[in-house]
Amino acid sequence: MSEAADHFRRGDWQAAYEAWSDAGLGGLGADELEQFSTAAGLVGHHDELVGALQRAFLACQEEGDLRGAARCAFRLSMNSADHGEHALAGGWAARAADLVAEIGEDCVEGGWVAFLMMFRALGEGDLATARSRAAEALEVGRRLRDPDLTAMSTCAQGRVSIMTCQFAAGLAQLDDAMVRVLTGELSPFIAGHVYCTAIEGAQEIGDFGRVAEWTAALERWCAAQPGLLAFTGQCAVHRGQLMRLRGAWDDALREFAEAAERYVEIGTPAAVALTAVETGDVLRLRGRLDDADAAYQRAADLGLDPQPGLALLWLAGGRAAAAVAAVERLLATAEGPVQRCRLLPAAVEVLLACDDVDRARPLADELVSLAASVGSTALSAAGAQAMGAVELAAGDASGALPYLRKAHQLWARASASYDAAVARLLVARCLTALADPSSAERELVAARAVFRQVGAAPMADLASAMLTPDSLPGGLTAREVEVLRLVASGRSNPQIATVLVLSEKTVARHLSNIFAKLDVGSRTAAAAYAFEHGLV
Incomplete structure (x- = not known):
């Protein structure tokens, strides 16, 4: 066995790549060229991977090894897709299919061609065809006892199941694929793809328990392979x-x-x-x-x-109309559960900030229903928080409080410190409305400490604005003090509206009342009053 092949067998990809590069590729056969391409790709040399695989493909053809050529074509198709070269990916997929047809008998390579067809169907949004092709690939992998094909197609089935709202089945299929990785029975590129595909699938539906477990396993897998970059x-x-x-x-x-x-x-x-x-x-x-x-x-x-992060950014910058328009567009086009999981919490936040409780309520209901189907803690927390925020915005603080308490508990269980603090701030608003200022203060102090720790300055400012003394100066209400503190910090009316989840019209009304009560005629004078009376 050559030195390079020995390094490859031990999983030292960098040493294998360097040894083959130093010795030159001229005398390598198809098998060693495939191995070199694997080592080159794993340490980040894409062009050399492609060149070696193309040479291996030609060598297999010259030797009459149609199955070997089909495997090379499959890898070239997948690698081209990963690098955004979709025309090449399609061309190599067609070449692999032609080779399988030429082989004319049952073979693992036929399963890999079915996998490529599944991959193409997913890109086209054809979930029914994707499901059928994934099942075809899995059947071949199991029948012919090919661990790579079985694991990849099982993982693909899991993702398709999640995309079609079969959450329990999909997560079970991802679990199955991950077990096959952890046993060490897969080749390196297939193992890496299964890791990343499964983690992404869990993350998209808020299953951060699985994300944490599998990411830790992926870290160990990466650390155990010298020179690994892919x-x-x-x-x-x-x-x-x-x-x-x-x-x-x-x-x-x-x-x-x-x-x-x-x-x-x-x-x-x-x-x-x-x-x-x-x-x-x-x-x-x-x-x-x-x-x-x-x-x-x-x-x-x-x-x-x-999106929807950009819509939330526009909202934070006072561009509420732009945020609403973006959310409406997204709601009209995002049909799958994965897209809805990400969109719905942001959509509820934007609509409530614009006082549109009627449109926010059915979206919160949908989020709660989706969370119940998925079963993830984080998504359930988001659903409870959305429902609580809707009830609070509708003026029912008593009805909102149980939802928001539940949201805080679930966020804490998910170790989501910032989100848990947001829930506590909303709880404080409920308690203030229910005439329990002491309990509200405890929630606000705890929430503000988290906001300051993570560096969430806008939310820390909001918590400070809500921490009002028992006796307010100038006849101001607690809400007016919140507005005044934000004026003193330099916020514009649109920014205050975003922070306090109010309409700009409501902010303007509060500001007019503040000016009248304090007998001042400008924002600067109102801010000076706030500093003089210890409100900031």
Whole structure:
């Protein structure tokens, strides 16, 4: 066995790549060329992977090894798709299908062609065909006892099941695929694809328990392979998503930046769009609106729609009409459960900020129903919070409180510190409306501590604005003090409306009352009063 092949057998991809590169590829047969292509791809050399696979494909044809040629064509098709080269991906898929037809007998390669057809159907939104092709690939993999094909098609079935609202079946299929990875029975590229596909599927429906378990396993898998670069970008993204959920926002931003660098290094810049959206979401919550806008624009430039984060950014910047228009468009086009899971919480927030309780209520009901079907803690928390926010906006603080208490408990169970703090702030609003200021103060103090810890300045300011003394100066109401504090911090009327979840008309009315009660004629004079009387 050659030195390079020995390194390959031990999983030292960098050493294998270097040994083959130093020795030259001239004398390699098809099998070793395939191995070199694997090593090159795993350490981030896409062009060399493609070149080696093309040479292996030609070598297999010359030797009459049609099955080997079909395997090379399959890998070239998948790799081209991963790098955004869709015309090449389609061409190699057709070549693989022709070879399987020429073989003329039952073979594993026929299952891989069915998988490629499934992949194409998913891209076209044809879920029925995708389901049929995935089942065909799985049947071949099981019957011919091919672990790679069985795991990949099982994972694909799981994703399709989730997309068609069969959540329990889909998650069970993802579990099945992950067990096959963890036993170590899969080849490296297939293992990496199964890891990332399954984690993404769980993340999309808010199943962060599975995301955490599988991301930890993916980290161990990556760390055990010297020089591995492929799949480490996805691993960094998933780590960042978990860090964001748990309130470690600085760490999350570093992970997203690292993921973007790795995507560029391995030649998949389109994947950077996802890191840009994730980065924009964190920056938006921190009140860095211009930076968030730049991140969302970067995602859009790379072909990924940054909604609904962009709508929430417009809302935070006082562009309520633009936010509502975006949400209405998304609601009209987002039909699948995966899209609705991400959209509905944001849609409810935007509509309530514009005092449109009637349109927000059915969306909150839909979110609760969807969460019950999925069964994930985070999605159930989002549903309870949406219902509580709707009831509170409708003036029923007593009816809202149980929903919001439940939301806080579920967010805490999911270790989602920021979201749990938002729920506590809404609980405080209920308690204030129910004439229990002492209990409201305890909730606000706890929520503000979390907001300050994660760097969510807008929400920390809001919590401070709600922490009013028992005796308010100038005959001001508690709500008027909240508005006055935000005026003193330099907020515009649209920004105050966003922070307090009010309409701009309501903010203007409060401001008029404040001016009259304090006998002042400008925002500057009102702010000076706030500072003089210790309200800021």
